Amino acid sequence: MKKLFTPPWWAASPHIQTILPLLFKVARPTTFRQRQELPDGDFIDLDWLGQAQNGEPILVIIHGLEGNTESHYARRMLIEAKKAKLSAVVHHHRGCSGEPNRLARSYHSGDVNDFAFTLAQLKHYYPDSPLYAVGYSLGGNVLAKYQGSTERHSLLERAVVVSAPLKLAACAKRLESGFSTHYQRFLIKRLQQKMLDKINTPELAEQMPISKSQLKKLDTFYLFDDKVTAPLHGFTDVNDYYQQSSGLAYLQHITKPTLVIHAKDDPFMTDDVIPNQEQLSPMVEYELHDFGGHVGFIEGGWPWKPRFYLEHRILEFIQLAGATVSEYAPPSSQRDL
Incomplete structure (x- = not known):
């Protein structure tokens, strides 16, 4: 056993x-x-x-x-x-x-x-x-x-x-409260840096859905996924992304x-x-x-x-x-x- x-x-x-x-x-x-x-x-x-x-x-x-x-x-x-x-x-x-x-x-x-x-x-x-x-x-x-x-x-x-x-939607919300916000902050900073590197790459800059100033304001997964993840990967918005990508229904x-x-x-x-x-x-x-x-x-x-x-x-x-x-x-x- x-x-x-x-x-x-x-x-x-x-x-x-x-x-x-x-x-x-x-x-x-x-x-x-x-x-x-x-x-x-x-x-x-x-x-x-x-x-x-x-x-x-x-x-x-x-x-x-x-x-x-x-x-x-x-x-x-x-x-x-x-x-x-x-x-x-x-x-x-x-x-x-x-x-x-x-x-x-x-x-x-x-x-x-x-x-x-x-x-x-x-x-x-x-x-x-x-x-x-x-x-x-x-x-x-x-x-x-x-x-x-x-x-x-x-x-x-x-x-x-x-x-x-x-x-995904429920998990994103969970990370916006209590001690869990520390995990969100740590991961968001890494994601922001990767996106900043792409914004600073001439051949990619025009394809990025946001500017440097906008990127700095995306301090939650919900905001980041709505303004970056969803548009970069062909989703209508963050809710469409979360609905199509969540594994539970599968x-x-x-x-x-x-x-x-x-x-x-x-x-x-x-x-x-x-x-x-x-x-x-x-x-x-x-x-x-x-x-x-x-x-x-x-x-x-x-x-x-x-x-x-x-x-x-x-x-x-x-x-x-x-x-x-x-x-x-x-x-x-x-x-x-």
């Missing part, structure tokens, strides 16, 4: 769960970079752990907003994948690998096309390799939408969605085994991200924990050497190769832990 997640006494706070992993130093795994040229003239970078061999499983890691291979969760997952002798690759969103992307557009919470392109390339070059994926936060929402898309057949055998903002259409992990105390979320039974496909196993924060899930150790729940749970799930959800899930697809 799977061990349930319980935080140690010193890490019960959702903010400790969320912030401490950012401060804890994780060894940097050795990776090598592969650049993928995209059909629209842009590029995305993949960071590989080891050399993949056709026929061997490949785990694709999708980072969150403004994350990359250096993100604490990506590093830990790569380290544990190496221990498990599993090939792994980090799929970077556009402009997140340390080099600005070429186009005015960037990436967003519902952008499944780049991820689908990566999977198609992997399947082309490694046709006999089963593909798995884990997506964190924004990357988790992308993964949930990909898995439940009725426009394409998922190339993944199994997938794990962690701390995903499955209802969960009921998932046809491949998928594990979704949330924490009730996630400071990025509200209860609106929690699906009811009717919103879950029989192929979805849903874990709702009382604690865990945002991509935290510290389950033991001490502040200077924490121990985490996510990596062994992710590996446990994806290594159930050949099993069906009904063989290991409880009678109800929704698990309130």
Whole structure:
């Protein structure tokens, strides 16, 4: 029987769960970079752990907003994948690998096309390799939408969605109050700097939907998404973007085994991200924990050497190769832990 997640006494706070992993130093795994040229003239970078061999499983890691291979969760997952002798690759969103992307557009919470392109390339070059994926936060929402898309057949055998903002409008509102505003401020500054760099690039400046002075006033996700994300990516406005990109509605259409992990105390979320039974496909196993924060899930150790729940749970799930959800899930697809 799977061990349930319980935080140690010193890490019960959702903010400790969320912030401490950012401060804890994780060894940097050795990776090598592969650049993928995209059909629209842009590029995305993949960071590989080891050399993949056709026929061997490949785990694709999708980072969150403004994350990359250096993100604490990506590093830990790569380290544990190496221990498990599993090939792994980090799929970077556009402009997140340390080099600005070429186009005015960037990436967003519902952008499944780049991820689908990566999977198609992997399947082309490694046709006999089963593909798995884990997506964190924004990357988790992308993964949930990909898995439940009725426009394409998922190339993944199994997938794990962690701390995903499955209802974008509600999550944006949540980040405008209380201590959560600190997370919003930190991330907005990074997004603003990227947009400022593009405004300052002559060949892109005319394509940008805002000026420098306007950019400085966009101090919430709602405003930034309305004035930047939506127009840059073909949405009518922020509400159209949030409605089309939120992963919650896609969960009921998932046809491949998928594990979704949330924490009730996630400071990025509200209860609106929690699906009811009717919103879950029989192929979805849903874990709702009382604690865990945002991509935290510290389950033991001490502040200077924490121990985490996510990596062994992710590996446990994806290594159930050949099993069906009904063989290991409880009678109800929704698990309130």
